[in-house]
Amino acid sequence: MSIRLEQLAKSFGGQPVVKPTSLEVRDGELFVLLGASGSGKSTVLRMVAGLTAPDSGTIRLHERDVTHLPPQERGIGFVFQNYSIFRHMSVGENIEFPLKIRKVPPAERARRREELLDRVGLGGFGNRYAHQLSGGQQQRVALARALVHEPSVLLLDEPFGALDVKIRSQLRRNLREVQQQLGVTAILVTHDQEEGFELADRIGLMERGELLEVGEPEALYARPHTLFGATFLGAGTVLVGRAREGAARIGPLALPIPSEVEHEEDERVRVLVRPEQVEISAAPPERGVRLLGQGTIVERNFLGALRRVRVRMPPIAGTRQAAPAVYGEEGLLIDAVLPAEADMGGPDVWVSLRGWHILAPPQPRLLVCDLPDQGSPAPFPLARALQAPFNAKVSLLAVAGSADGVEPLRAALTERTVAGNLPDAEAVVRRGDPAAEIAAEQRQSLYDFTLFQFPTGGRVEVLMELLESLAAPLLVAQGGPASFRRILICTAVGEPGKADVRVGGWLARRLGAEVTLLHVLPEGAGAAPWVNAHLNAGLATLRALEVPGRSTLRPARTPLQGILAEAAEGGYDLIVLGRHAPQPGERSIRHDVTLQILADSTKSVLIVPPDE
């Protein structure tokens, strides 16, 4: 291994810029770190070069630990985006500079200088000065200068960022040639995916300080694991359907899920369709083709050899679009590319799929709210109990009242993750109104569950606001030890939805718990047929999830009394409630069933919003 990074991490001003990152780059490989600006890719490169000191982790170059060595002693070459050619030196002097520093004799220096000038295609330019060269020529000089002392590792930071498109592709070819001839291991940082595809032996995809995916360009394009990978590399449509009997259901289609993609029955599945995998036809396609449906062309862009077409299709029940995200769009937008000369007829077309890729299910994410000032410190035991069985990524969120409070709070929060025995948790500090900031964090990072401690001293304002804007399941913790063996799912409150059964069942499966489905009957009345049908459907869902389940009917004067009585008698550890839209006049504990259950019971409660 030429380059080996282990758990390399860096924060600036308490803000993590590079989260613990490990990476191995093979001998002679050209590795491209790809990511948007601010993703931390340049910081990784600067740490490898020794220009930025990491907070933790190790850097090995050719098995030598260089973590604490200055850049001069690392044996690297570095190419900056702005070239940084020394302007008072000629091109030749610039290239000889590293050799002069190393006290190489003049004759040898001249020989190496000429060799490198030839390699980068600048033979005869040795006596020029930077201001006499074009940007592309300056970058060639920078490359020659970075290679002349035969470094073991070449690092390039957006080397072609300041150049125009035509010169870029020329320089890329030249760089690839030189790098392969010299056999030097290289890391190149760029935000340009085309550059990544063209140059890389392997690509590492970075986002928000995390190395999300590593792979060969073609594999990353065809089979990304993450939604970010699917959308950042190349265009495409990501549709979300449900898994049924080993296939992803997208409208009328059942797309087989390959065995290597983990999935659970009835769980959401994300399907990536690249534009070139979409077939557009004016007439209904032949049988045997995977027909998605009919739509209308809303956009056509001529791209030279190809034409990009965007088709809007009416909404399909149970199918949602994750990308491209267009605000206020109810239907599905499918992107396709066709040969420019292809005639796809009028605006109404048939859309079918030639290929697709099923994304791996995302790692579950838990948002743990830490608001000790509001009487709701983070429920650490509960977070720990969920982290391991879910293999979840935990974020600990605190909200500061003022800008000055952010830094001390972040430091305190980081200590609390350690004290709470969640050392891998990420500390997130936001500023503003607690409920609004929790909701915003949920929206931004798509957490699967939000954990919130039921507040002491009756300070339920934040909780009430959270319930009002509920977008993801909210687990309100209270009571004793956090182990879940028996889960009560109440289908009696709110609209009879499937979301509560599905989320509760999913939780039970991961935790190895058993589930009771409860329906509360008005006293003296019998069960209506739809109640049984509803409970049976729920039990079927649980069976599909391989969760032991039973149903129970309980007569009570009010649903609330029924739930509280069952919860008290059955020895349940967790109550799952569906959340309906709040009714007018419910803005108090007395009128909100959810809050009343929380107040009158000592159990933790999971509140599940209905399906979108």
Next chain:
Amino acid sequence: MIGNAPGQRSRAAIPVGLLVLVLLPLILMPIAAVFVFALKGGPGEFWRAFTTEDAQFALRFSLLIAFFTAVINAVLGTWAASVLSKYRFRGERPLAIAINLPVAIPTVVVGTSLLLLWGPIGLFGKMLEPLGLQPMFTPAGVLLAHLFVTFPYMLGSVKPLLDELEVTYEEAAYTLGAGKWQTFRYVILPALRGGLFSGTLLTFAHSLGEFGATVMVSGNLRLRTQTAPLYIFAQFEAGHVAEANAVAAVLAALSFVIFFFLLRYSGGAGNAKR
């Protein structure tokens, strides 16, 4: 649009003539007068006035002070410029203004304040007196005053060049294997060459002609702290016009030489062309 058309050239004759007419008594004639009066008594008389012990001392003392002022401020000014251009800190602007203040303050005021601080009854002077140190009315005092008064010139010449250098300039040198000193010696310093040169000349020239602060702190002691400008003033006051003029002419000639060097380099001072 101005000057190139032949018709306009003839029209320019009147305003240009007027300008020369105004400048004549203001600048050109006084300069000429210095040389005219210096050589009025013939070369022999000039030589006599020039070679008196006092005149020789004053000129040599002035050159010596100017030399040390230039050398010391070249180092101090470059250092200050590098600190100011490298780091971003709170109070950066007030500090930059304070450092440039000596240009704005009348030099006599500078002399007065130095005297008040370092003089026998001054704050520091009082502390130094028991040690037998008395910086005022000594060559060291003159040097101190000159360093203070000319400090901003070096800074002003070097800092723009440093600001213009790319942030990655130093980093590039490090990644190529150069240590901190090598980076300064081979990469940073050469880039500052033009600014260093013009800054040093400016400092030298100003020190050579400095009067206000010098007259306060030197005590104007002949053969001890009397600089050339002070000597000229003293001789004039005593009615020795020939003596005064001989030194004045030499001083003027020296200034011309420096001025022409500066002119030649002012084009290249802003950027580090060869």
